[in-house]
Amino acid sequence: MKYAIGVDIGGMSVKAGLVNENGAMLEKNAVKSADTPEKLIKNMAGQINSLLAGNKLDIADVCGIGVGCPGAISGEKGVVDILPNLGWKNVPLAAELKKYFDTRIRLSNDANAAVLGEYKYGCARGYTNCVMLTLGTGVGGGLIINGRLYEGKDCKGAELGHTTLVLDGEPCTCGRNGCVETYVSATALIRQTKAAMLGDLDSAMWKYVSGDIEKVDGRTAFACAKTGDRTAERVVSQYIRYLSESLMNLMNIFRPDVIIIGGGISGEKTYLTDRIHKYCAKFYYGYKHSPKPEILTATLGNDAGIIGAAALVTE
């Protein structure tokens, strides 16, 4: 049996796990994200050693350590260029970690790791070309092309959330305007939900959040649309439109076998994917005579970050 270590660096905590060749998590742990790269990496080494010791394994028994990380990564160099959540700049993560462990270390964007995890161990097993969109605070993208993770030059591709949906539209963190991220992220849905609530003080959404608009989250509009609230339905319907138009662009570009939706919003599962299919069918899935792709929600759940990161070194 082969094993791999997966590490998921988040703004709040660093999660590490020991994963077997079937993508099953044998053990995992989490440590609060330290305030300097040095401390965080030292902690991470401790987390990994604890996983190895607890399973009576040596570093030579694992095929490597995969690290998934938000922000801008130079994958080949193993460097974190920018990690805004932790205030990192130009951290040579792979080289530093290599000081602790003599094994293969591979670093990638967290969204890239996520699609690889779903492809190897989750909902996208058996497909050849997969496109993943992660709908969370931002919008992450991941690509599997001809059965391999596609990262683009210097690991800077697959930024699917940073493609224009509305020229001169909402300002985006990337410096441009109207990116997909500014319309279909959970952050965007919350903004759209709040705006609709302020326009309809009788909406059932107010009751749902106990009158406190700050309690609005990515579920609010979906939950109330399902119970028949018209304003919530308008929000959902507009959101489905933004999302489906974004997906049809990706369909036209890749004509993939499967589109995977991850992140918080994917918790709506088939309610979400059924509505997307219904919208896209009207437009022949982007182009006449084009085959209809599968549209699935991610299945690896909370462990996706660790399992995806581990998949980086078993690929």
Add this chain to the structure above:
Amino acid sequence: MKYAIGVDIGGMSVKAGLVNENGAMLEKNAVKSADTPEKLIKNMAGQINSLLAGNKLDIADVCGIGVGCPGAISGEKGVVDILPNLGWKNVPLAAELKKYFDTRIRLSNDANAAVLGEYKYGCARGYTNCVMLTLGTGVGGGLIINGRLYEGKDCKGAELGHTTLVLDGEPCTCGRNGCVETYVSATALIRQTKAAMLGDLDSAMWKYVSGDIEKVDGRTAFACAKTGDRTAERVVSQYIRYLSESLMNLMNIFRPDVIIIGGGISGEKTYLTDRIHKYCAKFYYGYKHSPKPEILTATLGNDAGIIGAAALVTE
């Protein structure tokens, strides 16, 4: 020396050529597009036999026949689903051609063939990941990923012109609105040029077309912008913006080594690419810390269709 036959089916004529393994055209011919698929395929067989006979070759001496064709193609089945220019529907081109020649026959979209030609024999030699946008009547797309032509499911991917630039924007032939094609095709530039001319009867562009607005083509605004006409400059500047925003989307998706611009507009060569670079540099080529891609204009020129089609069977 290996040879391949390339056939470029156009609305006006069918061009066929004998190409060697270095992508050099040994001989070519062209025949007016016949009005039925049967006649056209019979003529095509004649064109191919003429190339073979003229070079004292047998069909066994070529590695195959590649056919590039506009419209919707089912590559694996070798079927032309729809070819609007010729009124074709569901034509089993590969099977029909196979009746004449016992060799490998491969059919693809003309834009796919074009990028393969540039990658193997033109400006994109030596790169690994290439994105091509062909700016003509419509906007074609082509993708080389990890050194291989990427066509997507059923040869229906790489429709890069059919991605939204402006949600609810200009109506597109594909049935959606605001596609890249409706802003950056030569057709779109002509529409933009005419609109600007009607708004400025003193523009030098009127003299350029001898007062006849129907003579406006994809060169009009570029030519007059270069001589200092302000209205023409506004048209070009807006067009560069549409094109650059479209290209930055592709950069964020693929982070390719090179972007190739083909089609009539690519005749502006470095004047065009310099202005695109200038625009994109302001936005860090789509995303901070991202590497800058090469932006090149296609070099295979008039023979691109034939050479690219031939490349389909030498790949």
